[in-house]
Amino acid sequence: MRIIRAFALAVLASVVLAATACSMQQSTTSVTADAQAAETGTSSEDTSMSEQTKAATEQSGETRVGAFDMANKKVRLNSGYDMPIMGLGTYSLDRNTCVNSVKALLRNGGRLIDTAYMYGNEEAVGEGVRQAMKEYNIPREEIFVITKIYPSQFDAPEKAIDLALKKLDIGYIDMMLLHHPGNGDVYAYKAMEKYVEQGKIRSLGLSNWYVKELTDFLPKVSITPALVQNEIHPYYQEQDVVPFIQEKGIVVQCWYPLGGRGHTSELLNDGTISSIAKAYGVSSAQVILRWDLQRGIVVIPGSSNPDHIKENLDLFGFELSDEEMARINALDRNEKHDWY
Ligand SMILES: NC(=O)c1ccc[n+]([C@@H]2O[C@H](COP(=O)([O-])OP(=O)(O)OC[C@H]3O[C@@H](n4cnc5c(N)ncnc54)[C@H](OP(=O)(O)O)[C@@H]3O)[C@@H](O)[C@H]2O)c1
Helix, strand or coil, rough: CHHHHHHHHHHHHHHHHHHHHHHHHHHHHCCCCCHHHHCCCCCCCCCCCCHHHHHCCEEEEEEECCCECCCCCCCEECCEHHHHEEECCCCCHHHHHHHHHHHHHCCCCCCCEEECCCHHHHHHHHHHHHHHHHHHCCCCCCCCCEEEEEEHHHHHHHHHHHHHHHHHHHCCEEEEECCCCCHHHHHHHHHHHHHHHHHCEEEEEECCCCCCHHHHHHCCCEEEEEECEEEEEEEEECCCCCHHHHHCCCEEEEECCCCCCCCCCHHHHHHHHHHHHHCCCCCCCHHHHHHHCCEEECCECCCCCCHHHCCCHHCCCCCCCHHHHHHHHCCCCCCCCCCC
16 A cells, blocks of 8 residues: 555655656746847847857747756756756855855845755855845745765765655755765765655755766666766866766856865956956956856855955956957866865
8 A cells, every 4th residue: 555655755756757748848938049149238139249158048939958048048948957057065154154045045036056965055055045035025936956975975875865855845856966986876876866856855966976977877777867066267277077977967056166265266357367357347356256157167155244245246248258268268277276
């Protein structure tokens, strides 16, 4: 009897999931190039758009997996769900700072939040989300929360996922990543796949997976990851890895977009980036984040400062030319700012 009930619940969950994905598909595919043009103030025939932006964004009116819908600030994932293309990273934000940063993001129109078991702040993220939903009247469906399980949890993945669900306490997890490759990663991923079937996790992804790791991993799992989150900034650009991932219909998201705490000063004061920022009357941080978006890379800058959080969401009033994109691309020096 219990087995039949569990089966019926699983079927119900997948029907609800499919219906939701379908209705989301319908709502987003109705975005036309003209609607985008109205929003951005450009003509749909506009030829000024950079080549890299054309490649990374949706021009035809059809919503293609992985193509950025700049008008709605979203990307369609291979799971059928849409994810905002810019948000907030919460690494090293402790309790009250984290709650305040999450609320500042949501108050200013941001909807994407990245956390992890390892950051020790999933409860604070959940608290910030719940408070913001109530205070600013934001439906849960609009918010997208990513969390991660750590290699030390891979041998008991169900326990790790249940813990994340409990700590976040926001009903379901929009996306769960494996934080690093490690012993038992395939086993842990397969456990996450079961939670997708049950509707408790919506999309899956990986973090710190590169070409070799992905080549080994992908044939061993059933659900292709929707996202890979890796270190990317102007001094470490992953120019080979990014297209390798994107060509598989997997969205790329960058960590340390501003170089990471302790490394931001050199990057934000870089002569090339500062001069481009000056030309548009924006900050260096905005130029870097815009450069990412034009490469089709989702950004989650970390911040404890509500003014920075607001500024980091304001990325749509200017567009980098091909020449400016090339100048930033030329800053690559393969300089990783963390070991993984
Ligand atoms: N998957 C992984 O292995 C991994 C590893 C590391 C990070 N991550 C994720 O990626 C996110 C981003 O990385 P991160 O937070 O470590 O580094 P980051 O985003 O590169 O840099 C954060 C630093 O930038 C400053 N900042 C933010 N916006 C600014 C602005 N507009 N102007 C000037 N300074 C600004 C912040 O200071 P204020 O606080 O003063 O704004 C903070 O010191 C993390 O929060 C985490 O969610 C993932």
